[in-house]
Amino acid sequence: MRIDLLTLFPEMCETVMAESIIGRARRKGAVQVCCHQIRNYAFDKHQRVDDSPFGGGMGMLMMAEPIALCMDDLIAHLGYKPYTIYLSPQGKTLTQKRVQELSKMDGLVLLCGHYEGIDERVLEAYVDEEISIGDYVVTGGELPALILADAVCRMLPGVLADDECFQLESHYHSLLEYPQYTRPAVWRGREVPQVLLSGHHENVNKWRREQSLLVTARKRPELLASAELTEQDRLFLSQHGFEVPNK
Structure with missing residues (x-):
């Protein structure tokens, strides 16, 4: 381009x-x-x-x-x-x-x-x-x-190291990005969520999806109306007290 x-x-x-x-x-x-x-x-x-x-x-x-x-x-x-x-x-x-x-x-x-x-x-x-x-x-x-x-x-091929870099970012799928952490595992008494230290990729991905949903619901709930949500996503948000508008 x-x-x-x-x-x-x-x-x-x-x-x-x-x-x-x-x-x-x-x-x-x-x-x-x-x-x-x-x-x-x-x-x-x-x-x-x-x-x-x-x-x-x-x-x-x-x-x-x-x-x-x-x-x-x-x-x-x-x-x-x-x-x-x-x-x-x-x-x-x-x-x-x-x-x-x-x-x-x-x-x-x-x-x-x-x-x-x-x-x-x-x-x-x-x-x-x-x-x-x-x-x-x-x-x-x-x-x-x-x-x-x-x-x-930054959306163009070859600009970022991997397309996944922007596909997982805030707003790409109408959801905000999950929280992220780096070393040390404990900083001033605050610990990194244990799931991120587990090495269990499926659990990590599940946690990230859930956190992305919660962050969006708390900070920019209007984005949920255009997000591609599964029934499991909707159930999770409902269990945490958030109502998801129907498209």
């Missing part, structure tokens, strides 16, 4: 995407990430990309043409228009399910807004979807874009 970030801060994005798991994945060719400076497509010597909004109001808006020229250049280079996402508090909230869906695409363009936003006309012309990372506002679209890019990249 190729991910292109259109931004006023490509160095910031490149720094984050060059580190840790994603950085290693890029270096071995499991994913391609390219950061584009929108200012390079500005018209004047000051590389100005913003102007005051028609009708008045606070702040400045990013102008349509520099973004459009950046998009046109990318489309000409690729030979096609990739699926384009604008990171916006007005978009649908990002979920793991949507991350999985996006990871199946050949390429993504992530458009990072700034100031008070972007001229609506360029959104109408190029953007396929708006996505939010939550019901709050940050200073620019770079951090949300990096979160989305990271989440998508």
